[in-house]
Amino acid sequence: MVDKYLRRVLYIDLTRLRYWVEDREDLFDRWLGGTGVAVQLLKEELPKGADPLGPENVIVFAVGPLVGYYPLASKTVAVFKSPLTGNFGESHAGGRSAIAIRMAGYGAIVIKGKSRIPIYIAIHGNKVYFRDASAYWGMGSSYTVGRVIRENEISPGHRTIMRIGRAGEKLVRYAGVITETYRHFGRLGLGAVFGSKKLKALVVSGKLELPVKDKIRFRDIYKEIYDRAVKSPVMKKYHDLGTPANVLHLNEIHALPTRNLKQSSFEHADKISGENLAKNYLGRRVACAHCPVACIHIASWREPYVDEPYFYKTMFVSYDYEPTYSLGAMLGIKDPVGLLKLIETVEVMGLDAMSTGVSLAWATEALERGIISEKDTIVKLSWGDYENYIRAIELIVEQPNDFYKNLAMGIDHCSAIYGGQEFALAFGKNEMPGYHTGPAAHIGYLIGARHSHLDNAGYSLDQKTLGETLSPQELIDRLVTEESWRQILSSLVVCFFARGIYKPELVRDALEPLGYSFSVDELKKLGEEIYREKYRLKVREGFSISGLRIPDRIFETESAKGFITRDYIIEALNYFKEKMNIK
Numbered sequence: 001m002v003d004k005y006l007r008r009v010l011y012i013d014l015t016r017l018r019y020w021v022e023d024r025e026d027l028f029d030r031w032l033g034g035t036g037v038a039v040q041l042l043k044e045e046l047p048k049g050a051d052p053l054g055p056e057n058v059i060v061f062a063v064g065p066l067v068g069y070y071p072l073a074s075k076t077v078a079v080f081k082s083p084l085t086g087n088f089g090e091s092h093a094g095g096r097s098a099i100a101i102r103m104a105g106y107g108a109i110v111i112k113g114k115s116r117i118p119i120y121i122a123i124h125g126n127k128v129y130f131r132d133a134s135a136y137w138g139m140g141s142s143y144t145v146g147r148v149i150r151e152n153e154i155s156p157g158h159r160t161i162m163r164i165g166r167a168g169e170k171l172v173r174y175a176g177v178i179t180e181t182y183r184h185f186g187r188l189g190l191g192a193v194f195g196s197k198k199l200k201a202l203v204v205s206g207k208l209e210l211p212v213k214d215k216i217r218f219r220d221i222y223k224e225i226y227d228r229a230v231k232s233p234v235m236k237k238y239h240d241l242g243t244p245a246n247v248l249h250l251n252e253i254h255a256l257p258t259r260n261l262k263q264s265s266f267e268h269a270d271k272i273s274g275e276n277l278a279k280n281y282l283g284r285r286v287a288c289a290h291c292p293v294a295c296i297h298i299a300s301w302r303e304p305y306v307d308e309p310y311f312y313k314t315m316f317v318s319y320d321y322e323p324t325y326s327l328g329a330m331l332g333i334k335d336p337v338g339l340l341k342l343i344e345t346v347e348v349m350g351l352d353a354m355s356t357g358v359s360l361a362w363a364t365e366a367l368e369r370g371i372i373s374e375k376d377t378i379v380k381l382s383w384g385d386y387e388n389y390i391r392a393i394e395l396i397v398e399q400p401n402d403f404y405k406n407l408a409m410g411i412d413h414c415s416a417i418y419g420g421q422e423f424a425l426a427f428g429k430n431e432m433p434g435y436h437t438g439p440a441a442h443i444g445y446l447i448g449a450r451h452s453h454l455d456n457a458g459y460s461l462d463q464k465t466l467g468e469t470l471s472p473q474e475l476i477d478r479l480v481t482e483e484s485w486r487q488i489l490s491s492l493v494v495c496f497f498a499r500g501i502y503k504p505e506l507v508r509d510a511l512e513p514l515g516y517s518f519s520v521d522e523l524k525k526l527g528e529e530i531y532r533e534k535y536r537l538k539v540r541e542g543f544s545i546s547g548l549r550i551p552d553r554i555f556e557t558e559s560a561k562g563f564i565t566r567d568y569i570i571e572a573l574n575y576f577k578e579k580m581n582i583k
């Protein structure tokens with residue numbers, strides 16, 4: 001059933017600089033691919049209680065059966081133990097990563113151990129090379145690292161270059177991994193895990209041809225998916241304005257977290273809206289490999305060279321809703337170029353935009369309240385002052401004093417030391433995504449396996465039920481059903497933006513010409529099993545619902561569904577504990 005390439009797992013041991021391939025048909029047959037298989041590989045390889053920044057931590061990249069075949073099956077799943085939460089870490093990225101891994105002939109890559117010196121790994125089909133990366137370690141910009149490696153790793157076929165910036169090297173707990181410049185394994189600190197292993201980059205290339213069992217049926221299903229992607233309204237919004245289209249909508253319904261969620265709407269939202277950015281700064285759109293939608297919006301603007309009149313460089317940066325919220329509204333930034341410069345700084349350093357923005361928002365309020373002083377922050381942090389925020393981002397990476405060392409470990413950690421936990425917006429120790437839509441969003445962050453809005457889309461449930469009140473039990477049931485089905489999408493591995501296309505019946509039909517035979521019920525049951533497996537791993541690594549901290553701030557600021565109460569959230573969490581049979 002599983003094709004001969006997908007079931008190959010490449011194991012890489014950085015301590016011994018060795019690699020080998022194993023046929024893991026057992027795993028791909030049982031768990032499909034992507035998240036389903038990656039969780040099993042992590043369970044096998046990660047010692048219980050492992051230090052996330054120790055050599056015993058393991059990184060698993062996995063793709064799935066639809067990758068390389070159908071449009072929008074363009075994502076790679078990474079799982080690891082997160083240095084930010086100390087528990088299960090999962091992050092998804094597109095770019096060319098998924099297609100390159102698939103075309104190189106692997107379903108998953110497992111990286112363990114720790115190199116003695118900075119290295120990067122180059123995987124070209126069946127060959128794996130360990131290259132000395134000492135010359136790249138300490139380079140100021142992640143862009144430059146990508147450019148230099150691109151020159152050195154010329155190879156036919158599809159190629160991906162994943163790399164870290166200075167933030168990963170300096171073990172900032174929310175450092176990300178950048179792939180193809182404009183895409184990221186952003187959340188939960190994969191960049192710091194790379195850094196701890198002295199792994200600067202991972203290059204993968206390949207040019208296989210994938211087998212198709214039933215070519216005629218495949219062509220029909222392909223056309224159906226392609227047409228829905230480009231001709232139906234389902235994906236149009238992603239192409240036109242992209243996710244920043246959310247800014248004005250969320251602002252209008254009072255769901256846009258602003259100035260550390262002291263407000264849920266921003267009086268300058270129009271300036272950083274998708275509409276304004278598209279009108280004045282959109283340079284072009286790009287797409288992940290094998291995606292006809294092209295939702296990645298690239299802004300451009302001109303910057304004068306210092307002391308060189310009439311000499312300009314043109315800057316490019318990709319913008320989505322999440323950085324626009326976290327580095328824009330959350331910091332009170334109304335200048336669109338200021339926002340783009342902040343996004344650019346985060347890119348250059350290789351940081352997660354959401355955690356960075358939310359951390360700076362907490363620090364700004366802590367400074368306002370006198371919990372910390374300018375001696376700690378070195379620069380004066382004040383809402384809207386993007387130049388000082390740029391400097392503060394550099395300081396998070398440099399870590400010149402105890403305050404920045406602690407801030408680089410996330411705001412759950414930092415606020416436990418300095419105070420201000422009641423307005424430290426982290427859930428399960430992961431900084432908050434950009435939705436104050438109502439209780440489902442926040443409960444979703446708390447119970448989501450990776451504490452991300454993408455786990456169970458609570459923000460979407462709130463918006464679909466505006467004006468209605470769900471019982472805590474119904475809310476939990478709906479979030480769990482959504483998160484369970486998403487395990488199938490992330491095992492195939494399909495971009496979550498295409499969830500409106502890849503409905504259960506279509507997934508069943510799409511798998512069929514590739515030799516898989518699943519009923520819709522079987523797929524849903526498998527999704528539930530993968531979800532439970534993830535939770536078992538979380539619990540094994542010490543996660544408990546009772547240990548979750550709920551910041552007071554979310555009860556103080558009115559959401560799109562009115563004020564949220566602590567009692568409602570506690571009742572929902574108690575029901576979740578019973579349902580999942582966990583503490």
Ligand code: SF4
Nearest residue numbers: 074287288291295495
């Ligand atoms: S919709 Fe956007 S993120 Fe998703 S695969 Fe296409 S370009 Fe990539």
